[in-house]
Amino acid sequence: MSESEMSLSMHHGAELEESPFGIQSKKLVMWLFIIADAATFGAILFGYGYLRAGSPNWSRPFAFMPTILNGMVMTAILLTSSLTMLFAVAAAQAGRRETSVRWLGLTTLLGIIFAALHLREWFKMFAEGWSTSANPLGGSVLFGGSFFSITGLHLLHVTAGVVALAVIAIGFRRGRFDAAHVETTGLYWHFVDLVWMFVFPLVYLMNAR
Amino acid sequence: MTTMESSHGPGTRLYVAVWIGLLAIVGVEVALTYAGLAPGLLLMALLALAVLEAGLGLMFFMHLKYERRILFWSLIPALIFVLLMMNHLWRDASRMIQLHL
Numbered sequence: 001m002s003e004s005e006m007s008l009s010m011h012h013g014a015e016l017e018e019s020p021f022g023i024q025s026k027k028l029v030m031w032l033f034i035i036a037d038a039a040t041f042g043a044i045l046f047g048y049g050y051l052r053a054g055s056p057n058w059s060r061p062f063a064f065m066p067t068i069l070n071g072m073v074m075t076a077i078l079l080t081s082s083l084t085m086l087f088a089v090a091a092a093q094a095g096r097r098e099t100s101v102r103w104l105g106l107t108t109l110l111g112i113i114f115a116a117l118h119l120r121e122w123f124k125m126f127a128e129g130w131s132t133s134a135n136p137l138g139g140s141v142l143f144g145g146s147f148f149s150i151t152g153l154h155l156l157h158v159t160a161g162v163v164a165l166a167v168i169a170i171g172f173r174r175g176r177f178d179a180a181h182v183e184t185t186g187l188y189w190h191f192v193d194l195v196w197m198f199v200f201p202l203v204y205l206m207n208a209r
Numbered sequence: 210m211t212t213m214e215s216s217h218g219p220g221t222r223l224y225v226a227v228w229i230g231l232l233a234i235v236g237v238e239v240a241l242t243y244a245g246l247a248p249g250l251l252l253m254a255l256l257a258l259a260v261l262e263a264g265l266g267l268m269f270f271m272h273l274k275y276e277r278r279i280l281f282w283s284l285i286p287a288l289i290f291v292l293l294m295m296n297h298l299w300r301d302a303s304r305m306i307q308l309h310l
Contacts, residue, residue, distance in 0.1 A: 020277075021276070021277060021279060021280045022276065022280075023276065023277075023280065031284055032284075035284050035287065039292070043295060046292075046295040046296075050298050050301070053299065053303065053305075054302040054303075054305030054306050055306070056306055064243070068242075072235065072239060076232060079228060079231050079232060079235075082228070083224060083225070083228045086224045087221070090221075187271055190270045193270070194266045194271075197231075197259050197266065198259045198263070201238050201256075201259050202255065202256075205239065205251075206242075206251070206252060208243070
């Protein structure tokens with residue numbers, strides 16, 4: 001609880017009821033956003049499954065080297081960034097502001113590396129002739145449309161997360177934000193990680209040669 | 210600790226253990242992919258492992274295990290219900306393939 005909220009509860013304690021969820025409203029709102037966004041990702045993954053099940057000439061273009069290996073590295077980076085985010089939250093809650101900012105910086109860096117690896121893979125596919133409406137292997141063009149839509153939506157979330165992490169790190173260092181802000185941003189970052197736990201097996205591994 | 214704060218249960222060791230577990234599951238997923246399983250069986254196995262990963266992430270990384278139970282019961286069943294309802298479309302996907310679209 002921030003100082004301002006503690007002060008508020010001291011002055012108006014008798015008038016305010018405790019949250020039935022036992023968490024601050026900003027954290028509850030983040031949870032609600034996460035559930036709604038999970039349904040969005042669920043819908044787009046179901047859509048991908050629908051197109052795949054309904055297309056007799058679906059392509060499976062991904063070789064172990066380099067695509068699946070690259071995906072494994074990206075997954076490890078994202079999982080590691082979740083771990084560093086946990087350390088940032090723990091340090092923030094313990095009042096170790098500088099340590100927390102360093103962990104937040106490392107998390108941001110890992111997010112940038114993930115995005116860079118993802119974009120490198122995209123541009124390699126573009127060079128091979130893939131697009132949202134073209135399949136150089138001659139199979140269903142729906143592969144490109146679904147692949148770039150799903151991974152693009154996830155990449156958009158990673159990019160937004162990187163920006164949010166940087167803003168929170170700077171604000172937390174300057175004292176504008178408190179540990180609860182770091183924790184709430186952490187929830188979002190873990191969610192982005194969790195979504196990738198479905199994207200990697202369903203979109204990459206199920207399309208491995 | 211104030212009443213508004215949730216407990217932040219696990220420590221570094223548990224976090225690292227879960228992280229290693231998640232990395233190991235990714236390794237198992239890749240191994241299964243090249244194990245020559247039938248596509249349907251592979252899909253089921255990969256989905257089951259992804260749900261396991263999501264559960265570990267939700268409970269330990271996102272601390273849902275350490276929040277009040279009402280938070281879990283207010284959020285997760287609703288999401289599962291929505292995702293289950295999306296399964297209604299599969300029959301139409303089968304129809305599409307029969308139409309040779």
